[in-house]
Amino acid sequence: MLSLDIELRRHAFDLVAQLELNGSVTGLFGPSGSGKSSLLGIIAGLVRPQRGRLVLDGETLYDGASGVYLPPHRRRIGLVFQDSQLFPHYSVKGNLLYGFKQTPPNQRRFRFDDIVDLLGLGPLLNAHPRKISGGEKQRVALGRSLLASPRLLLLDEPLASLDQGLKAQILPFLQRIRDELQLPMIYVSHALSEILHLTDQLVLIKQGRIRAAGALQDILQNPQTDHAAPLGLDNTLPVTIESHDVEGGCTLARFRDLRLALPLREQLTIGQVAYVSIQRGEVALCRQAVPGLSIQNQVPGRIIRIEPYGESVAVRIDAGAPLVAEITPRACRELDLKEGEAVYCLIKTRSFSYLIEQTRGDFKLSGA
Ligand SMILES: Nc1ncnc2c1ncn2[C@@H]1O[C@H](COP(=O)(O)OP(=O)(O)OP(=O)(O)O)[C@@H](O)[C@H]1O
Incomplete structure (x- = not known):
């Protein structure tokens, strides 16, 4: 000790x-x-x-x-x-x-x-x-x-x-x-x-x-504190694995109220917690859910904050979990996004990466 x-x-x-x-x-x-x-x-x-x-x-x-x-x-x-x-x-x-x-x-x-x-x-x-x-x-x-x-x-x-x-x-x-x-x-x-x-x-x-x-x-689940953003852990989520859709090529998981389709990892056991992350730029925003779209994750949420982020704009969203999308000021203007408004986050399954991966004894490190 x-x-x-x-x-x-x-x-x-x-x-x-x-x-x-x-x-x-x-x-x-x-x-x-x-x-x-x-x-x-x-x-x-x-x-x-x-x-x-x-x-x-x-x-x-x-x-x-x-x-x-x-x-x-x-x-x-x-x-x-x-x-x-x-x-x-x-x-x-x-x-x-x-x-x-x-x-x-x-x-x-x-x-x-x-x-x-x-x-x-x-x-x-x-x-x-x-x-x-x-x-x-x-x-x-x-x-x-x-x-x-x-x-x-x-x-x-x-x-x-x-x-x-x-x-x-x-x-x-x-x-x-x-x-x-x-x-x-x-x-x-x-x-x-x-x-x-x-x-x-x-x-x-x-x-x-x-x-x-x-x-x-x-630490990531504590809604009272936002440690993720200041430490560069934005969009890092501890998800609970719920099922594997082998034919569909994805693993389904949950974080609080958020249900996600992730890249297929059959070696993860049901109920296990895995850490996944999405780059801010990989989260697209949309006013409504879009039918007939190949993107598997269309997550409804509410805009908490819009702030400048270099040449882009960072949009913080409460989607049952805190998510951040990085979009251009032009996109923000054209969608006329405002704090407090409803929005959908569109995230491709393949945009998620697992923070650690272990396959057949080989170790891979993701960039996070
Ligand atoms: N010998 C020293 N004398 C004066 N300042 C120092 C000394 N060593 C480090 N610092 C300063 O103390 C601060 C903390 O440095 P430290 O090396 O502990 O950070 P760190 O988190 O380990 O960084 P890194 O990940 O880059 O190694 C920095 O501002 C650094 O410039």
């Missing part, structure tokens, strides 16, 4: 955060510059806040009032960055042994061979870091961190420097760490689809403030 209540002040940025995290995987999600790395740095002991308190598993790591400040090497917190930061003059084995040897035997949580097996590092042990791929380097970095026996693992965009193919190769290893080692992790990314492969427990951060914490589904 991590309990944090801190204040960090910098010249043009301040971070004020209160958090209670239990011992599972938490995704820390937010736009660039929102303070994600700073928060991890504070937890790891690399960044010292001006005020506050940080307690991990009952041990006080930092307490501004009483002057307690445990240095990073005594916190037993692992940190893996975007670039693996391996020691170039050590072999893979040398890198792995580095943290292992520094940990007293009675504090070691994992056996060397078990971590090598878990991360598939056996064939690489004698290789040098400059001779292995980016994905392999990240696996070694993970192994080195794990072998130092952390009680919490912080992952700061560990896949950001990898291409889609390599990301997909690493994700199953992260899932194995989650499932087999049961090590609490905080996973930072600004790619929600990546986080969702590991957890739906999120902390949303923006401009140095925690905006929401909890299950993504609860």
Whole structure:
């Protein structure tokens, strides 16, 4: 259990955060510059806040009032960055042994061979870091961190420097760490689809403030707050799968009062929650339902707000779920759209993408 209540002040940025995290995987999600790395740095002991308190598993790591400040090497917190930061003059084995040897035997949580097996590092042990791929380097970095026996693992965009193919190769290893080692992790990314492969427990951060914490589904469904828009989660919906129309080539799902036809995914079980998203520009607006149209989703709603959005106009609609359509000012003028008016949202089945997809063990990441 991590309990944090801190204040960090910098010249043009301040971070004020209160958090209670239990011992599972938490995704820390937010736009660039929102303070994600700073928060991890504070937890790891690399960044010292001006005020506050940080307690991990009952041990006080930092307490501004009483002057307690445990240095990073005594916190037993692992940190893996975007670039693996391996020691170039050590072999893979040398890198792995580095943290292992520094940990007293009675504090070691994992056996060397078990971590090598878990991360598939056996064939690489004698290789040098400059001779292995980016994905392999990240696996070694993970192994080195794990072998130092952390009680919490912080992952700061560990896949950001990898291409889609390599990301997909690493994700199953992260899932194995989650499932087999049961090590609490905080996973930072600004790619929600990546986080969702590991957890739906999120902390949303923006401009140095925690905006929401909890299950993504609860965050998106909370009608009292609109966290989706400021965090770029517009049109991200946690839908419940209702049926598969195999002949019709679509999966039918529901979110609150909204019923949707989505691309067919027979592997999704009925009743399961899946996250889907639609780009704003893929939502067309119409005054009436249109008969004889191939577009499967014609969703009635009411316009909540019309606002400028770059060269376009963003129209926010309550359609049983919050939806945003991006249309041209000309279309807005010609339809004579006004706040409070009824409108239909037309969305093609194929315009929906699933935020994570898992097919036959291959992982695909959507762009969200
Ligand atoms: N060492 C530093 N000294 C002063 N300001 C810093 C320092 N490191 C980061 N900042 C500033 O603090 C703010 C938060 O940065 P931080 O790196 O924590 O954000 P982030 O959410 O991790 O961003 P990204 O996703 O781009 O990595 C930014 O405005 C950044 O410019």
